[in-house]
Amino acid sequence: xxxxxxxxIIEEVTKKDYEFGFVTDIETDFIPKGLNxxxxxxxxxxxxxxxxxxxxxxxxxxxxxxxxxxxxxxxDIPPIDYQDIIYxxxxxxxQAKQSxxxxxxxxxxxxxxxxxxxxxxxKLSGVAVDAVMDSTSVKTTFQDTLTKHGIIFxxxxxxxxxHPDLVRKYLGxxxxxxxxxxxxxxxxxxxxxxxxxxxxGVRCPIELSTYFRINAANTGQFERTLIVAxxxxxxxxxxxxxxxQRDENQLHAAIVEIISEKDAEVKYSTVQNWxxxxxxxxxxxxxxVTKRGICRGExxxxxxxxxxxxxxxxxxxxxxxxxGDDSVAEFYSVAVTNNYQQADTGTKMIHVGxxxxxxxxxxxxxxxxxxNGYRGLxxxxxxxxxxxxxxxxxxxxxxxxxxxxxxxxVECGNDSSILEHEATTSKISEDQLFYCNQRGIPTExxxxxxxxxxxxxxxxxxxxxFAVEAQKLLSITLEGSVG
Amino acid sequence: xxxxxxxxxxxxxxxxxxxxAHDTAKVAAMRAEALKRFAESGFPNRKMEHWRNSKIVENxxxxxxxxxxATCKSxxxxxxxxxxxxxEVIKMKNGVWDEDExxxxxxxxIIIGSTMAAMQKYPEIFDRYFGTxxxxxxNGFYDIxxxxxxxxxFIFVPKNVVERKPIQIIKLIDNKENPFxxxxxxxxxxxxxxxxxxxxxxxxxxxxxxINSYTEMILGENAHLESYKMQNLNDSTTLLNTxxxxxxxxxxxxxxxxSFNGGRIRNNIHVDLDGEGADLQxxxxxxxxxxxxxxxxxxxxxxxxxxxxxxxxxxxxDNEATAVFNGHVLVAPNAQKTNAYQNNSNIxxxxxxxxxxxxxxxxxxxxxxxxxxxxxxxxxxxxxFYMRQRGIKKEDARMLLMYAFAAEISNxxxxxxxRERIDDMIQRRLKGELSSCDTCAFQCGQKEYDFKLDLNKx
Numbered sequence: 001x002x003x004x005x006x007x008x009i010i011e012e013v014t015k016k017d018y019e020f021g022f023v024t025d026i027e028t029d030f031i032p033k034g035l036n037x038x039x040x041x042x043x044x045x046x047x048x049x050x051x052x053x054x055x056x057x058x059x060x061x062x063x064x065x066x067x068x069x070x071x072x073x074x075x076d077i078p079p080i081d082y083q084d085i086i087y088x089x090x091x092x093x094x095q096a097k098q099s100x101x102x103x104x105x106x107x108x109x110x111x112x113x114x115x116x117x118x119x120x121x122x123k124l125s126g127v128a129v130d131a132v133m134d135s136t137s138v139k140t141t142f143q144d145t146l147t148k149h150g151i152i153f154x155x156x157x158x159x160x161x162x163h164p165d166l167v168r169k170y171l172g173x174x175x176x177x178x179x180x181x182x183x184x185x186x187x188x189x190x191x192x193x194x195x196x197x198x199x200x201g202v203r204c205p206i207e208l209s210t211y212f213r214i215n216a217a218n219t220g221q222f223e224r225t226l227i228v229a230x231x232x233x234x235x236x237x238x239x240x241x242x243x244x245q246r247d248e249n250q251l252h253a254a255i256v257e258i259i260s261e262k263d264a265e266v267k268y269s270t271v272q273n274w275x276x277x278x279x280x281x282x283x284x285x286x287x288x289v290t291k292r293g294i295c296r297g298e299x300x301x302x303x304x305x306x307x308x309x310x311x312x313x314x315x316x317x318x319x320x321x322x323x324g325d326d327s328v329a330e331f332y333s334v335a336v337t338n339n340y341q342q343a344d345t346g347t348k349m350i351h352v353g354x355x356x357x358x359x360x361x362x363x364x365x366x367x368x369x370x371x372n373g374y375r376g377l378x379x380x381x382x383x384x385x386x387x388x389x390x391x392x393x394x395x396x397x398x399x400x401x402x403x404x405x406x407x408x409x410v411e412c413g414n415d416s417s418i419l420e421h422e423a424t425t426s427k428i429s430e431d432q433l434f435y436c437n438q439r440g441i442p443t444e445x446x447x448x449x450x451x452x453x454x455x456x457x458x459x460x461x462x463x464x465x466f467a468v469e470a471q472k473l474l475s476i477t478l479e480g481s482v483g
Numbered sequence: 484x485x486x487x488x489x490x491x492x493x494x495x496x497x498x499x500x501x502x503x504a505h506d507t508a509k510v511a512a513m514r515a516e517a518l519k520r521f522a523e524s525g526f527p528n529r530k531m532e533h534w535r536n537s538k539i540v541e542n543x544x545x546x547x548x549x550x551x552x553a554t555c556k557s558x559x560x561x562x563x564x565x566x567x568x569x570x571e572v573i574k575m576k577n578g579v580w581d582e583d584e585x586x587x588x589x590x591x592x593i594i595i596g597s598t599m600a601a602m603q604k605y606p607e608i609f610d611r612y613f614g615t616x617x618x619x620x621x622n623g624f625y626d627i628x629x630x631x632x633x634x635x636x637f638i639f640v641p642k643n644v645v646e647r648k649p650i651q652i653i654k655l656i657d658n659k660e661n662p663f664x665x666x667x668x669x670x671x672x673x674x675x676x677x678x679x680x681x682x683x684x685x686x687x688x689x690x691x692x693x694i695n696s697y698t699e700m701i702l703g704e705n706a707h708l709e710s711y712k713m714q715n716l717n718d719s720t721t722l723l724n725t726x727x728x729x730x731x732x733x734x735x736x737x738x739x740x741x742s743f744n745g746g747r748i749r750n751n752i753h754v755d756l757d758g759e760g761a762d763l764q765x766x767x768x769x770x771x772x773x774x775x776x777x778x779x780x781x782x783x784x785x786x787x788x789x790x791x792x793x794x795x796x797x798x799x800x801d802n803e804a805t806a807v808f809n810g811h812v813l814v815a816p817n818a819q820k821t822n823a824y825q826n827n828s829n830i831x832x833x834x835x836x837x838x839x840x841x842x843x844x845x846x847x848x849x850x851x852x853x854x855x856x857x858x859x860x861x862x863x864x865x866x867x868f869y870m871r872q873r874g875i876k877k878e879d880a881r882m883l884l885m886y887a888f889a890a891e892i893s894n895x896x897x898x899x900x901x902r903e904r905i906d907d908m909i910q911r912r913l914k915g916e917l918s919s920c921d922t923c924a925f926q927c928g929q930k931e932y933d934f935k936l937d938l939n940k941x
Contacts, residue, residue, distance in 0.1 A: 400848060402847075404846045405843070407843045412840075416834075417859070418859070420860075421856065426853070
């Protein structure tokens with residue numbers, strides 16, 4: 001057959017255009033291109049920030065000037081001119097809005113096209129959505145329910161104004177501005193993001209969700225997300241991204257920090273579907289994100305779940321520092337690359353606390369001419385006794401031009417910890433295909449079935465609302481014409 | 484390392500004329516090029532990805548003049564000859580050929596000799612093969628070896644020759660000064676030939692020394708090479724052992740590297756599978772204690788379709804020993820039907836021992852089966868309990884478990900006399916005997932070690 005047919009299928013999939021490509025015409029408030037201390041002061045002034053935050057930005061910027069963009073990743077990154085980026089863009093008509101009616105109808109339409117109607121979500125799904133459109137928060141819903149529980153969930157700039165002490169206490173405590181090149185850049189110019197604080201012993205009754213969208217051409221987006229779960233708290237946080245089609249590459253360097261105190265649990269899920277570039281590898285988002293969580297207290301738990309289908313270049317390692325004794329960290333990831341996409345992603349699990357446990361499940365699927373890599377570190381410091389890690393990283397190859405790579409680092413520093421790593425790389429099993437064919441399932445559907453089943457381990461970890469979207473995205477990226 | 488670099492460059496400037504007096508044009512050119520590169524980039528440092536956990540690059544003082552005078556003809560030093568093990572023995576002392584005859588041709592046409600002598604007597608063969616194995620990226624140790632090598636062993640197996648009798652190479656270090664030794668070895672197997680070599684690195688003295696050995700193995704079509712490497716050095720010795728191999732179609736290479744003892748050992752293995760149907764099996768075992776350090780770096784390039792490779796490394800670490808494993812399998816585009824497997828398991832016996840494992844897969848072809856696995860842990864407590872419950876002493880039970888763990892590697896030794904010897908050495912090593920042997924690690928051939936368990940109790 002089949003081999004022809006299979007190639008056709010793969011070709012069709014490979015050549016599929018980005019379905020969510022469109023530009024919403026909203027007036028945007030730009031500041032001049034380029035990056036210097038004046039620009040940072042301007043951003044800070046526009047956002048009416050306190051002095052200490054400006055200082056933080058400036059310190060980060062001065063540190064950034066001493067750094068060079070790292071080159072160790074297995075990525076082919078065209079040179080980025082950091083002076084050719086607009087570091088701040090906010091929708092102009094910004095005023096307090098009480099209801100959805102006041103929101104720009106075009107913006108609402110944008111969300112409608114993405115299938116994330118604020119309206120519908122507000123009514124039906126019980127999800128509070130903090131929609132971020134080009135760096136500035138536009139609408140926050142369900143504030144009332146959250147307020148009742150004492151939960152703070154708001155845009156970052158609002159949080160700076162309303163809860164400066166909390167923000168100041170936690171900002172940069174997991175990802176310091178000195179952490180890496182992009183973290184320094186973000187710390188200097190971050191525009192907005194989300195802040196979430198769950199007080200002691202509170203179980204957040206709804207799943208918190210933020211949709212980010214990069215909208216204006218030529219603007220990098222630098223969000224900052226800070227999630228704090230105080231002792232015994234629980235929150236499930238979702239973040240999803242889709243970006244309209246652009247020909248010029250856009251840089252995205254976000255920071256996500258999670259703090260999980262004693263007995264707290266944070267579940268962070270993300271679906272990333274930014275514009276991956278067209279089928280010739282033109283355009284697309286550069287997604288260079290620093291995500292890190294810390295299990296600060298005993299029995300704290302952090303769980304990362306990610307579905308990565310978009311971006312021309314993805315370069316991120318959602319990590320956990322297991323500082324508290326008996327803390328638990330999980331990382332579940334599906335990364336799909338197609339056409340000329342590149343991904344170098346994975347996780348770091350740093351065991352500092354005794355009896356801490358971590359699990360890593362990573363599934364990579366590469367097609368077309370793409371390169372998909374897992375890079376991970378599991379480190380147990382000598383004092384962290386009785387730690388346990390299990391890592392599994394599988395790669396699936398569709399097509400003969402793509403690449404799948406695994407670079408695990410396993411560092412064990414004591415004699416009571418058990419660390420295991422296993423990985424396999426293969427193409428879709430001919431046996432499985434034959435089995436399906438034999439039972440009357442056409443190759444197209446069979447490939448869909450196998451790929452879906454392959455990613456199920458991770459998809460199952462996503463919250464309900466998200467799982468649907470994630471499956472949709474998977475099918476758009478790979479199965480579109482298949483299943 | 485900066486002072487070392489400077490001393491080496493001074494030494495090269497002073498001695499290069501003598502060293503390269505008999506070079507062929509090709510070798511002379513390679514020396515000059517490598518020296519230039521070394522002068523520019525020097526030794527690797529911890530900031531480099533492949534050296535970040537390596538203790539090899541720590542500063543040491545060595546005497547670089549050694550190697551000028553080949554003196555000793557003291558064969559009785561080589562007590563390492565294995566009983567009931569019929570081999571063609573080559574002896575080298577302090578990196579210099581230590582036989583009366585420095586080049587000999589066996590009946591079936593196999594040439595064995597010193598690299599220097601072979602270069603002078605068989606320049607054609609030498610030039611055809613020398614330097615044909617390539618490292619993906621050169622490093623300071625390779626460069627300085629290429630620039631300054633003065634001896635080593637040369638083995639040439641002509642077409643269609645099958646040699647059943649293994650060749651054993653015993654390389655002994657015994658020197659009062661702290662030598663820095665560059666040896667350059669070549670093993671050539673022409674098509675349809677077959678050879679087994681046993682390669683032992685030993686020290687007899689307590690002095691610190693550094694051995695920078697570079698071995699090229701060239702396997703022609705359908706050639707079969709079995710290589711056993713035993714490393715048994717004192718605690719102040721640094722051994723940097725670089726092996727590069729190039730395999731043509733249907734050739735097989737089975738390599739077994741056993742690091743019994745040694746201050747700092749690094750095995751750089753680089754294999755290019757250049758012909759379809761080539762098969763590579765690499766086994767490694769390291770038993771480290773005190774503050775010893777072992778670092779195994781493997782790079783396997785699957786350049787063509789239908790090749791198989793299998794890496795299996797196991798290690799037991801006691802006291803404050805540290806180990807690094809970096810296996811890197813690269814499957815080139817179009818190298819379809821590749822089968823590659825990597826495994827690294829470690830047992831850590833103390834809180835202070837440390838293992839860093841990096842099994843990398845880099846794959847650019849889709850119809851492949853590649854997998855890797857690593858595990859780092861302790862002796863199985865349930866198995867311990869089972870045995871102790873049945874009246875086996877804790878020490879014996881521990882020993883038995885460790886031995887069983889290590890035997891998985893020694894089982895791949897195909898020569899029974901050698902396998903028994905290796906098993907015996909593993910047992911001694913686990914008992915802590917080898918490392919405490921004072922003058923020679925290999926005085927153990929005389930008495931059988933009594934490691935008998937009453938199996939009826941199990």
